[in-house]
Amino acid sequence: MIIKLIVQTVFYILLGIHAIYSLVxxxxxxxxxxxxILSLTVCALYAIIMTTLYAAALANFSALSFPDFNxxxx
Amino acid sequence: xxxxxxxxxxxxxGQRPDERIYLVTRKHWMVLAKEIFVWxxxxxxxxxxxxxxxxxxxxxxxxQAVKIANFVKSVYLMYLMAGIMTIWILYYLNYQIxxxxxxxxxxxxxxxxxxxxxxxxxxxxxxSSEIKGVLGNLFNYGHVYxxxxxxxxxxxxxxxxxxxAVVKQVLDLYKQVPLQQRGLKGxxx
Numbered sequence: 001m002i003i004k005l006i007v008q009t010v011f012y013i014l015l016g017i018h019a020i021y022s023l024v025x026x027x028x029x030x031x032x033x034x035x036x037i038l039s040l041t042v043c044a045l046y047a048i049i050m051t052t053l054y055a056a057a058l059a060n061f062s063a064l065s066f067p068d069f070n071x072x073x074x
Numbered sequence: 075x076x077x078x079x080x081x082x083x084x085x086x087x088g089q090r091p092d093e094r095i096y097l098v099t100r101k102h103w104m105v106l107a108k109e110i111f112v113w114x115x116x117x118x119x120x121x122x123x124x125x126x127x128x129x130x131x132x133x134x135x136x137x138q139a140v141k142i143a144n145f146v147k148s149v150y151l152m153y154l155m156a157g158i159m160t161i162w163i164l165y166y167l168n169y170q171i172x173x174x175x176x177x178x179x180x181x182x183x184x185x186x187x188x189x190x191x192x193x194x195x196x197x198x199x200x201x202s203s204e205i206k207g208v209l210g211n212l213f214n215y216g217h218v219y220x221x222x223x224x225x226x227x228x229x230x231x232x233x234x235x236x237x238x239a240v241v242k243q244v245l246d247l248y249k250q251v252p253l254q255q256r257g258l259k260g261x262x263x
Contacts (some may be wrong), residue, residue, distance in 0.1 A: 011149070018152055025159055028185050032167050034086070046159055053152045060145035065138065 004066040011061055015054070022050060086171055086178055088192075093173045097243055100169040101233040102215035109161045116154060120147060160185065170231045172243060174250070177220060179229060193229055196251045197222045201244050203237035220244065 026043045033039035089095075123143070128134045134143065167182035178192045198220055205216035216237040220229035234240060 014149055015152075018156060021156055022159075024185055025156070025163055028167070028182075028188070029163050032180075032182065032188055034169075042159075042162070046155070049155055050152065053148060053155065057145065057148040057152065060141065060148050063141050064145055065141075 001066075001068060007064070007066070008061075011057075015057070022046070086180065086190075089173075090175070093175055095171060095173050096247065097172040097240065098169060099172075099231070099234045099240065101165060102213060102235045104209055104213045104215060105233045106161070106165045108209075109165070110158070113154070113158055113161060116157070120150070123147075170234065172240070172247070174247060177229060177244065179231065191229065193220065193222050195244075195247050198244065198248050199223050201241050201248075203241045205237060218244075 026046070029039045029043060030036070128143075133139060163185070164182055167180065167188070169180050171178040171180070174195070176192050176194050177198075178190065181187075181189045181191070183189070200221035202219050202221075203216060204219070205211055205214065210216050213235075215233055215235050218231040218234060218237045218240050220231075222229060231237070231240065
């Protein structure tokens with residue numbers, strides 16, 4: 001259980017960092033990009049790819065099986 | 075909300091209505107290609123793992139190891155995609171504009187460092203170009219340095235295509251500036 005908790009925490013911290021970084025990227029592109037249409041298209045494409053990869057990562061995480069240590073029985 | 079940038083006559087913030095744009099340039103595509111090549115090496119790690127490492131170490135072919143590898147690969151791919159997006163954004167947001175009145179250098183050094191530098195054509199004292207390296211000579215890209223009359227030392231356009239033509243363009247525009255205005259713009263009167 002403890003292993004799953006650690007992996008889960010690391011996983012969500014990585015996702016959080018990635019989400020913040022992506023938001024900064026999208027903001028910078030939309031704010032400074034000369035062509036708003038191009039910026040919006042790229043951002044939409046990026047959002048679709050990221051959503052797909054996020055779903056894949058979640059599915060792969062759910063598929064993992066962790067050893068269940070019961071510390072009280074040791 | 076105004077979408078001024080959608081207008082073809084408006085290319086950068088602070089552009090005057092009567093200002094004529096002669097050239098908008100950014101780094102040569104070869105610079106982008108080199109960065110993408112480095113990114114592709116990181117993509118290659120995935121293929122190297124699947125095609126070579128898994129075959130060499132059968133322990134990595136067990137169902138549990140495959141599940142862990144898939145999980146790590148999906149997170150790794152997310153960061154890879156963020157990497158290619160960053161490369162493209164930094165390429166796209168770095169550009170230089172030459173107008174009949176000034177040179178504008180829009181710089182995006184990293185995601186959180188944006189700067190816009192501009193100098194008036196009349197401030198220019200010296201313009202030089204530099205092409206170096208095999209790729210630079212082969213694809214004709216390099217640097218343009220503009221020396222100004224003010225305290226600022228140099229104004230640089232990095233890795234732009236055809237730097238000699240850009241130098242010629244800047245010098246031609248400088249020649250159009252009336253003699254009494256040269257070297258005075260931006261200085262204290």
